[in-house]
Amino acid sequence: MLLCIDCGNTNTVFSIWDGEKFLCTLRTSTHHARTADAYFTWYSTLVKHYGIDADISDVIISSTVPRVVWNLRVFSERFFGCRPLVVGRPDCLLPHPPRVDEGTQVGPDRLVNAEGAFDRHGGDLIVVDFGTATTFDVVDADGAYIGGVIAPGVNLSLEALHMAAAALPHVDISRPVSVIGTNTVACIQSGVFWGYVGLVREICARIKAEHGRAMKIVATGGLAPLFQQNVDLFDFLEEDLTMHGLTVIHAFNRDRHPA
Numbered sequence: 137m138l139l140c141i142d143c144g145n146t147n148t149v150f151s152i153w154d155g156e157k158f159l160c161t162l163r164t165s166t167h168h169a170r171t172a173d174a175y176f177t178w179y180s181t182l183v184k185h186y187g188i189d190a191d192i193s194d195v196i197i198s199s200t201v202p203r204v205v206w207n208l209r210v211f212s213e214r215f216f217g218c219r220p221l222v223v224g225r226p227d228c229l230l231p232h233p234p235r236v237d238e239g240t241q242v243g244p245d246r247l248v249n250a251e252g253a254f255d256r257h258g259g260d261l262i263v264v265d266f267g268t269a270t271t272f273d274v275v276d277a278d279g280a281y282i283g284g285v286i287a288p289g290v291n292l293s294l295e296a297l298h299m300a301a302a303a304l305p306h307v308d309i310s311r312p313v314s315v316i317g318t319n320t321v322a323c324i325q326s327g328v329f330w331g332y333v334g335l336v337r338e339i340c341a342r343i344k345a346e347h348g349r350a351m352k353i354v355a356t357g358g359l360a361p362l363f364q365q366n367v368d369l370f371d372f373l374e375e376d377l378t379m380h381g382l383t384v385i386h387a388f389n390r391d392r393h394p395a
Contacts, residue, residue, distance in 0.1 A: 139192045139216070140382040141208060143199035144245065145268040150179060151379045152190045158379060160186050168203035172210035195220035196228075196386045198244040198378065221389055223248055223382070231388045232279035245378060246273045247281055252381025253354045254279040257372060260349050262340050264370065265377075266357030268292060270332070272339055274347065285339055290332055290359050297324065311365060329363075336369050 138153040143166055150162040162182050183190060195212040197220050199205050205222060212220040221228045223244040231251055234242050245265070250273050253263045259277035264270070269292070272285040288296070290309055298306040307321050309328055317323030344351050355363070355370040356377035364373050374380070 137190050137192050137194075138383065138386055139190075139195045139212075140379050140386075141195065141197045141199075141220075142245065142248070142378045142382065143197065143201055143204050143208065145200055148204070149379070151376075152183075152188065152192070153379075153383050158376065159188050159190065161376075161379070166201055166204065168201060170204070170207060172207050172214055175207065175211045176215045192216045192218075194218055194386065194390075196223070196382045197221070198223040198248045198382060200243050200245050221386060223385060228385065229389055229392060230385060232281070234281040235276070236281070236283055242281060243271075246271060246284065248378050248381035248385065249273055249356060250275045250281040250381070251279070251384045252377045252379075253374070255384045256374065256377075256380065257352055257354060260347070260351045262343055262351055262353045263377070264336060264340070264353060264355045264357075264360070266290060266355070266359040266363070270335070270357075272343065274343060277349070285343070287335060287339070290328060294324070294328060297328075309359065309362065311362065333363065333367055333369065336363065340369075 140151045140153055142149045146166060148164050148166045152159040164178060195216060195218055197205065197208050209220055212218055230247060234247060236242060249263045249265055253261050254275050259275055259279055261275040263273040263275065268289045270287045270289050274282050274284050276282045294309060298304055304324065307324050310325055311329055312322055312326040315326055315330060317326045340353055352371045354372045354374055356374045360373055364370055
């Protein structure tokens with residue numbers, strides 16, 4: 137079985153793939169000092185809790201936090217006896233290499249999302265990922281990542297507003313009942329929610345105009361369902377897009393370097 141690990145700035149997600157479906161998905165906070173032993177204690181406890189008998193033979197890692205990769209590599213080698221594939225390293229091949237400015241390092245999560253989205257929906261895509269940052273990734277007709285846009289994430293914007301304005305409370309994001317807020321919390325929720333709806337619509341419209349061809353919009357990330365609800369911003373909602381992309385990349389490398 138394959139263990140897919142996606143390490144983001146806020147959370148790290150482990151999913152077990154049996155070749156046809158994900159058996160479970162486990163989530164923990166990202167912490168660069170977490171040791172391989174600590175990862176295994178957490179992982180094995182939850183796998184046992186869910187009653188899953190997973191014989192892991194392969195591991196693939198995507199990480200936007202370079203400092204955690206070492207301990208995840210040790211975790212894979214020590215407890216599963218395998219050297220993990222790490223997206224972004226020279227030995228991890230991509231089905232569709234990116235076409236960006238020379239010397240540019242594209243975030244592994246963005247490359248993985250592009251591969252996962254292309255595998256499911258073909259080319260000419262905009263992938264919108266609501267993570268710590270809100271990213272827009274452009275996938276060309278042949279599946280290559282060709283660039284994108286990075287904007288502050290929704291929760292990051294809320295936290296910055298709270299930190300910078302002492303009189304404003306910290307609020308949870310939700311769709312407001314009306315655009316015009318009648319109290320402070322409602323005003324903030326309206327500004328953030330409708331502000332990001334406008335941001336997504338405008339950026340996607342400009343990408344489409346610049347790309348010059350019809351494009352489909354694929355959304356992923358924890359807040360994507362909230363923004364899709366009754367707003368119709370996206371053509372597809374893919375909550376497991378990153379994990380699916382990791383299985384695609386792993387299969388591509390396995391076929392070229394069979395055991």
